[in-house]
Amino acid sequence: xxxxxxxxxxxxxxxxxxxxxxxxxxxxxxxxxxxxxxxxxxxxxxxxxxxxxxxxxxxxxxxxxxxxxxxxxxxxxxxxxxxxxxxxxxxxxxxxxxxxxxxxxxxxxxxxxxxxxxxxxxxxxxxxxxxxxxxxxxxxxxxxxxxxxxxxxxxxxxxxxxxxxxxxxxxxxxxxxxxxxxxxxxxxxxxxxxxxxxxxxxxx
Numbered sequence: 001x002x003x004x005x006x007x008x009x010x011x012x013x014x015x016x017x018x019x020x021x022x023x024x025x026x027x028x029x030x031x032x033x034x035x036x037x038x039x040x041x042x043x044x045x046x047x048x049x050x051x052x053x054x055x056x057x058x059x060x061x062x063x064x065x066x067x068x069x070x071x072x073x074x075x076x077x078x079x080x081x082x083x084x085x086x087x088x089x090x091x092x093x094x095x096x097x098x099x100x101x102x103x104x105x106x107x108x109x110x111x112x113x114x115x116x117x118x119x120x121x122x123x124x125x126x127x128x129x130x131x132x133x134x135x136x137x138x139x140x141x142x143x144x145x146x147x148x149x150x151x152x153x154x155x156x157x158x159x160x161x162x163x164x165x166x167x168x169x170x171x172x173x174x175x176x177x178x179x180x181x182x183x184x185x186x187x188x189x190x191x192x193x194x195x196x197x198x199x200x201x202x203x204x
Contacts, residue, residue: 001132008099034102038078049142
């Protein structure tokens with residue numbers, strides 16, 4: 001996904017009972033977030049955070065759509081269970097995900113698999129990519145999206161995304177100091193001197 005370029009067009013079935021087409025959304029800021037599966041822990045948290053930010057996002061002129069490969073029936077249950085006020089779209093064959101770099105190789109529990117890459121795209125009112133979040137960390141993501149949407153709505157330049165915070169590692173235990181080797185040189189010198197004295201006395 002290249003910022004400033006036209007976003008890939010799409011038409012996907014929606015839980016609102018219609019087909020959502022990107023061309024029909026011209027003039028609105030579109031938040032399109034891709035997630036792996038309904039009712040999984042991370043996807044639930046992400047949806048709830050977008051729901052909490054929804055009034056502010058709408059005030060800024062944005063519409064929000066969640067996209068996964070789940071069926072509309074699954075989406076309907078997911079929305080009802082968590083009171084989601086934004087539509088969910090079904091991309092059963094992952095064609096739209098592929099176009100938006102949200103489908104491909106990823107690591108899952110240490111294994112390399114091909115699947116949905118949790119990511120988000122903000123599309124501006126002219127249909128251009130304003131921001132691409134290629135690998136989303138769920139907590140706090142919706143708040144970051146809201147700030148960027150406000151910047152897009154106000155025509156402000158977007159700041160650089162905050163770098164991922166490195167994992168905190170436990171401090172390494174200090175290594176025990178190696179015991180100092182006993183110095184035998186003075187004793188050896190004394191013994192050698194004593195032997196030399198004996199030899200001198202014997203030679204007299």
